Amino acid sequence: MAEKRAAKRPYPAPGYHVEELDGEILLFNMSSQKILHTNQTGALVWKLCNGERTAEEIARLLQAAYPDAAAQIGAEVPLILDSFAAEGALAWR
């Protein structure tokens, strides 16, 4: 699933109210009464999702910024994107 989505462009799903605190993010969805919390790196991934960059491009950019963790990022970015999408917080185009 993650590999198939590498070329797709994730973007924030509507309906979420975003609050940022110390680099971490809280996402509130009033209609589903759901709250999501992600740490600093999850927040970075979230913010890079603008519907223009592919999931692969997001991972590459982060790998360039954190080369020591390149392999880890390559594995984790698709997972966190899928997690956001599974919670309805991200959509794909």
Place this chain on the structure above:
Amino acid sequence: MTTPDKKTDQLSRRQALKTIAALTGATALSALPGRWSSPVLKTGALPVHAQTSPNTLVIANFRYSTGQPPTGEIPTEPVTITVDYTDSAGAVTTGSSMRLVIDTSGDAAPSYPQTIDDANPTITGDGFTGTVSSTVNLELATGDFSVTVTVTNTNGLTSNSLMGTVPAQ
């Protein structure tokens, strides 16, 4: 000593960090995580009081009216308690309830306090503003009654408590 490849990597990394900072709205590179850690996503449900924003149910303007006392072994007096409500959710409609906690220091004190839950109070208005009323029977000539009122709307939200006095008749 820095090798050319290492220098290229550093420039590339700096450029990537600057790009990320610009894209994510970070005001400085120092605002970005210094090192990568596994992204974590936790989920939960909004607490009830935060499920609509804002969500307030306020009652005010306690008042009462008395009815015709019935005759009987223990004389009582029907008293209708009325309050005004303001509900941001517009949920004070059929299915809302009114709670009255009645107390007295008069002759009937041993029988009190009493809690009366009216599951079908008289409601006027549009759900956002209006009045809620409930009629209870109070024993006569026992001294003043204190009545503490709360209203719960159809979302389960309970109002502030409002206290009023019904004088002895």
